[in-house]
Amino acid sequence: xxxxxxxxxxxxxxxxxxxxxxxxxxxxIGENGKGKSSLLQGLRLAAATFLLGLxxxxxxxxxxxxxxxxxxxxxxxxxxxxFFEATGNINDIPATWKRTLSRVAGRTDYKEAYPLIKMAEExxxxxxxxxxxxxxxxxxxxxxxxxxxxxSKQTIKLKKKGSKLKDGYARCLDEKSDKASPLGWIxxxxxxxxxxxxxxGLLNAVFEAITTCVRNWRxxxxxxxxxxxxxxxxxxxxxxxxxxxxxxxxxxxxxxGLAAEVAxxxxxxxxxHGAEAVKKSKGVVFIDxxxxxxxxxxxxxxxxxxxxxxxxxxxxxxxxSPFIVQSVKADELINLDTFxxxxxxxxxxEEVAKEIMQVDNTRSxxxxxxxxxAATYFKTLEAAAxxxxxxxxxxxxxxxxxxxxxxxxxxxxxxxxxxxxxxxLGRE
Numbered sequence: 001x002x003x004x005x006x007x008x009x010x011x012x013x014x015x016x017x018x019x020x021x022x023x024x025x026x027x028x029i030g031e032n033g034k035g036k037s038s039l040l041q042g043l044r045l046a047a048a049t050f051l052l053g054l055x056x057x058x059x060x061x062x063x064x065x066x067x068x069x070x071x072x073x074x075x076x077x078x079x080x081x082x083f084f085e086a087t088g089n090i091n092d093i094p095a096t097w098k099r100t101l102s103r104v105a106g107r108t109d110y111k112e113a114y115p116l117i118k119m120a121e122e123x124x125x126x127x128x129x130x131x132x133x134x135x136x137x138x139x140x141x142x143x144x145x146x147x148x149x150x151x152s153k154q155t156i157k158l159k160k161k162g163s164k165l166k167d168g169y170a171r172c173l174d175e176k177s178d179k180a181s182p183l184g185w186i187x188x189x190x191x192x193x194x195x196x197x198x199x200x201g202l203l204n205a206v207f208e209a210i211t212t213c214v215r216n217w218r219x220x221x222x223x224x225x226x227x228x229x230x231x232x233x234x235x236x237x238x239x240x241x242x243x244x245x246x247x248x249x250x251x252x253x254x255x256x257g258l259a260a261e262v263a264x265x266x267x268x269x270x271x272x273h274g275a276e277a278v279k280k281s282k283g284v285v286f287i288d289x290x291x292x293x294x295x296x297x298x299x300x301x302x303x304x305x306x307x308x309x310x311x312x313x314x315x316x317x318x319x320x321s322p323f324i325v326q327s328v329k330a331d332e333l334i335n336l337d338t339f340x341x342x343x344x345x346x347x348x349x350e351e352v353a354k355e356i357m358q359v360d361n362t363r364s365x366x367x368x369x370x371x372x373x374a375a376t377y378f379k380t381l382e383a384a385a386x387x388x389x390x391x392x393x394x395x396x397x398x399x400x401x402x403x404x405x406x407x408x409x410x411x412x413x414x415x416x417x418x419x420x421x422x423x424x425l426g427r428e
Contacts, residue, residue, distance in 0.1 A: 001090050001138030002282065004021055004087050005088070006084060008042045008084055010068040010079040010082040010083070011062075011067075012035065012042075012066055012067075015068060015079075017035075019039060019334060021316065023332045024307075024315065025328065026314075026332055026334060027319055028316065028318045028336065029325060030337050034337060035336055036288070037288055039318075040288055040316065042084045043316055045066075046088075047173065049086075049113045050116055052117045053118065053120025053121040054120055054123075056169075057166070061107070062099060062101040064078075064105075067082045068082065081102055083101070085097070090116070091138075095115045123137060127164055127165060133272050136270060138282055138283040139265045139282070140265075141172055141285040142173045142286045144288050145288050145289050156227055157180070158188045160188075167181070172265065177258075183228075185206075185267075186203065186222060187222050189203040200271070200274035201275030202271055204275060205275050206263040206278065209262070209309040210263065211231075212309040213256070213305045215305070216235070217232070217243070218234075226246070228244040229256075263278050263309070278310065279310075281310070281312060282312045283313050284316070285310070285315050286317070287318070289318055290319050291321035299324050300326070300327060301327075303315075303324060303327050322353045325344050326349060337358050338358060344356055370406065380399050381400060381421060381424050382424070
């Protein structure tokens with residue numbers, strides 16, 4: 001699956017807006033309230049339309065919360081005819097589909113979504129009726145800001161044999177990440193590997209994806225003592241230690257979780273590709289605030305890591321991080337604040353913040369505050385030096401006294417101000 005264009009009409013923040021996705025990786029930026037999450041929700045629903053053609057999958061529809069509302073003073077007026085229209089392809093076969101919620105109390109129709117639903121039905125029949133094995137199925141994943149695995153540690157049950165379509169798409173568009181399924185699959189297949197029953201390198205393919213996205217965690221295995229995925233972790237000083245997933249930092253655990261879930265769905269849906277299942281799988285993955293819990297050093301590499309681990313999957317992510325923006329090209333960026341043709345990969349970090357993310361001043365608020373006070377001090381000092389009216393000169397001196405109070409904790413700068421004052425006004 002690939003989504004190349006999406007139109008949102010009376011949908012959340014957007015009255016009518018068209019977005020294009022010319023690259024496999026797209027980063028969406030914008031100030032809070034500009035519609036980053038709204039765009040991801042539109043993409044989520046567009047991808048969910050494919051699930052309508054499958055026997056054992058969940059259903060997602062346009063909700064009343066998705067309908068755009070206009071502030072008309074004492075109330076918000078919901079707008080009619082809320083819809084999304086998407087253009088893309090399934091296995092390189094083009095399709096355009098649309099779903100509409102005509103009124104808030106109505107139901108989402110799917111009469112104009114049939115081209116995509118029909119493709120899904122055909123794939124469904126190949127898998128469940130014709131029982132074909134070599135059927136390429138699109139991977140679909142959505143990760144909201146609630147994806148962090150913050151719950152207490154739990155026992156991981158072995159993943160039993162199930163339905164390809166049900167397992168591959170179960171909870172794929174939920175708000176929270178699916179922790180149990182990937183780890184249960186890894187645990188089960190690790191034991192199979194110990195018995196010499198590994199399925200054509202699928203487990204190694206998942207491990208490779210995880211270690212690609214968590215670079216300093218390798219030699220993965222299932223740790224029976226901790227009942228958890230574990231491996232050798234190398235810290236910043238080069239020291240190595242054996243660490244289960246649960247004991248990694250929030251950022252590392254979240255990144256490992258993202259990679260594990262996407263890779264798990266790749267091998268579940270496209271196991272006929274064997275060891276290349278993760279590399280060859282196509283599909284769409286949406287991640288809200290990809291920089292969440294990640295150190296800036298990781299933010300610089302997270303996109304290249306995902307591209308390497310999942311080279312044929314389309315990613316659309318949101319971020320507030322200039323480090324992430326700096327790692328993409330112009331055609332990989334959607335800026336909801338302003339249009340720019342600048343190529344972020346060719347800019348310095350401060351230029352990215354100013355020219356692309358519209359941050360007027362990249363200095364700290366503390367620095368800017370004292371800079372402004374100092375500027376006011378020297379402007380007042382010049383005015384006092386030029387004043388001919390004694391009363392005005394005296395008033396300006398009092399203003400200088402008040403401004404000097406701001407610099408009492410910096411003796412060197414306070415002395416510098418005094419020297420300039422003496423030079424301009426003489427000893428008082």
